């Protein structure tokens with residue numbers, strides 16, 4: 765059973781009761797429960813309320829008032845838009861810089877997959893607009909990446925590099941190799 769399934773089950777067993785992040789973290793066995801709660805809201809339509817929705821709840825407290833679900837907002841992004849975002853972001857995770865086919869360090873033997881992420885979640889009013897969409901890798905999408913994220917400048921350059929052809933990438937590689945080999949010799 766995945767983390768989202770465990771959290772869903774826990775909420776459904778405690779309808780109308782205050783549930784705390786401490787309990788959810790213990791049940792799910794992960795610290796990145798916030799994203800899973802958002803998915804239960806956005807993708808499954810569960811009306812999980814937090815202190816943002818109800819004044820009597822403190823931060824870190826949630827309540828599911830009823831097992832009834834809201835109709836789920838269609839959140840499929842068209843293949844054209846998906847391709848456009850992938851192209852714009854140079855097929856590069858905009859948090860850690862990973863690309864498709866890189867090894868998934870959190871999942872030995874598996875390769876990185878890329879996802880389209882809403883920067884501002886749909887549950888918080890985010891929309892399927894280009895400025896609200898970005899590429900995330902499967903690790904960052906699950907909040908599991910523990911890679912030191914590159915600086916914004918480096919990420920910009922990695923993004924550009926991935927769009928180049930192999931021979932141009934090799935030129936950059938040779939340039940950097942020369943630069944750092946000369947430094948080592950000095």
Ligand SMILES: [Zn+2]
Pocket residue numbers: 857858859860861862900901902903904905909
């Ligand atoms: Zn990533």
